[in-house]
Amino acid sequence: MILEELQKCFGLPASIENDANCAAMAEVTFGNGRGCKNLAFVVCGTGIGGAVVIDGKICHGSHLYxxxxxxxxxxxxxxxxxxxxxxxxxxxxxxxxxKVYPDQEWDGRRVFEEAEKNDSVCRAAVSCFYRKLAEGIYNIQHVYDPERILLGGGISSRENFSDEVQKYLQDLAKEVEKAAGTKVIVPDVRVCSYRKDANLAGAAAVFMQKYPETAGR
Incomplete structure (x- = not known):
């Protein structure tokens, strides 16, 4: 195993964890998840990744999923x-x-910029994006019921990003309550406080959790 080889090679204690879980632990230990025992961490980028924290610890799952x-x-x-x-x-x-503008160069930033200029295609795409993101977050909330859901990834640095997501979540909750006739939870969504340093800070947090005697050194 890599962990055992590292410890043997350097003669020092070591810990190992994947990047999303490290980023989540950075928030739990030092950032916007501090004080929360149970939370979910959603990374929005090329795909969707994330982490589940239960009682302040990463939940890896039975199949590491x-x-x-x-x-x-x-x-x-x-x-x-x-x-x-x-x-x-x-x-x-x-x-x-x-799909609509196949001959042009696009990235997420340009889509938002054109949406702000009232391009109807980009506005519709942004609205659909927020709606789908809200649906996924809503499902996470009602499966696990964390205290807070933190959003990471490059897009989370957009101004008012969490406010927009929260607005779509509130609208979705109203629709579900009307359709199902039952009270639902509107998730507490916030962006992560750590950006490029999240993995490094989280790796330190994972190490300190595994070896609490090293904290404060």
Whole structure:
């Protein structure tokens, strides 16, 4: 195992964890998840990734699929079977616009810029993106019921990103309550406080949790 080899090679204690879980632990230990025992971490980028934290610790799951939210089943715009990654990632936003403007260069930033200029195709794509993202987050909330759901990935640095997601979540909750006739939870959504340093800070947090005697050194 890599962990044992590292410890043997350097003669020092070591820990190992994947990047999304490290980023989640950075938030739990030092960031916007501090003080929360149970939370979910959703990374929105090329796909959808994430992590589940229970009682302050990463939940890896029986098959190491804990937090693999991108695999959740969704339907595409035509009602065909799809996944959360394919429907609510930053790339899903770009793909929707490229269907209409195939001869132009697009990325997430440009889609938002053109939407702000009232391009109808880009506005519709942005709205669909937020709606699909809200649906996935809503499902995570009602499966696990965390105290807070943190959003990461490059797109989370957009101004008012969490506010927009929260607005779509509130609208979705109203629709569900009306259709099902039951009270539902509106998730507490916030963006992550750590950006490029999240993995490094989280790796330190994972190490300190495994070796608490090293904390404060």
């Amino acid at each position: 804990g937090g693999e939210f991108g695999c959740m089943v969704m339907r595409d715009d035509e009602g065909k079977l799809s996944t959360f990654s394919l429907q609510a990632s930053t790339m899903s936003l770009v793909r929707r616009v490229r």
